[in-house]
Amino acid sequence: MPDARALRNRFVDAPGSIGERLRISRWERFRRLFPAIEDMTVVDLGGTADMWLRAPLRAKHVHLINLEPHPADLPDWISAENADVTDPEVAAALGRHDLVFSNSTIEHVGGHSQRQRFAAAVRLLAPLHWIQTPYRYFPVEPHFVAPGFQFLPLAARARLVRRWPLTHSRPGSPEEGMAAVVGIELLTRTEMRYLFPGDLLLGERVLGVTKSLIAVRTEQGQDAPAASKD
Incomplete structure (x- = not known):
């Protein structure tokens, strides 16, 4: 039996994995829309x-906003800064762009109020956007590659993540286990429609089941009524 890292790579990280094929398909869809x-x-x-x-x-x-450090040697078409875009002062200082892009970030910002601030920043920063997030009701929680993980009580998740073999970086203490899970809150279609009213809400599917949601506002559809399309 392959070790846990190899097994995770087969599903998520490696070339030819399910995750890599989904990323390629996502980019193709993104190019069609923009x-x-x-x-x-x-x-x-x-x-x-x-x-x-x-x-x-x-x-x-591309201007990157992230709480994590960025590489020092970026090409001239990429710039970056460490900042929290849910801070209204940070968002106001960024200026206007053509497009806001975000993959698998809104579920990490920390609670409903912070998600509202995130959505407000999206609207402030550009007239167009692509906001992707894993779907809460997909059977496998994507961060830990664990079936039904998101539906367990918080304490059970914090314990399990210390033992689950497919976790990317296994926490070493109960405190680290809680920190790994408490900041991830997967969203539903209803929440995404609430946060991004008027957007086209797209679904990414795996074996016929919706895996991720994408709130999209394009030049052609930015004033269209809310819709859902898988």
Whole structure:
């Protein structure tokens, strides 16, 4: 039997994995929705330079906002800063861009009020956006690759994450276990529609089951009524 790291890579990280195939499909969908991306300035909330450097497309310029450190040697079309975009002063200082992009970040910002501030920043920063998040009711929790993990009581999740073999970085103490799980709150369709009214709400599917949700506002559809499409 392969070790836990190899098994996780097979599902999530490695070339040819389910996760990698989904990422490629997501980029193709993104390009169809934003065909002028090469001429657009993008602010990426929670993203990394590595993701954009591996992407099969390139924006005119990408500005990364993340709490984690960024590499020092970025190409001239990528800039970055460490900041919390849910702080209204931070969002106001960023200026306007053509597009806000965010993958798997809104579920980490810390509670409903913080998600509202995140959504407000999205609307402030650009007229167009792509906001993706894992769907709460997909059977496998994506951060830990654990079936039904998101439905367990918080204390049970904190205990299990210290033993579950497919966790990316296994916590070493009860405090680290709680820290690993308490800040992740997966969203439903209802919550995404509430946070991003008027958007087209897209679904990404695996074996016919919705895995992720994407709130999209495009030039063609930015004033359209809310909709859901898988």
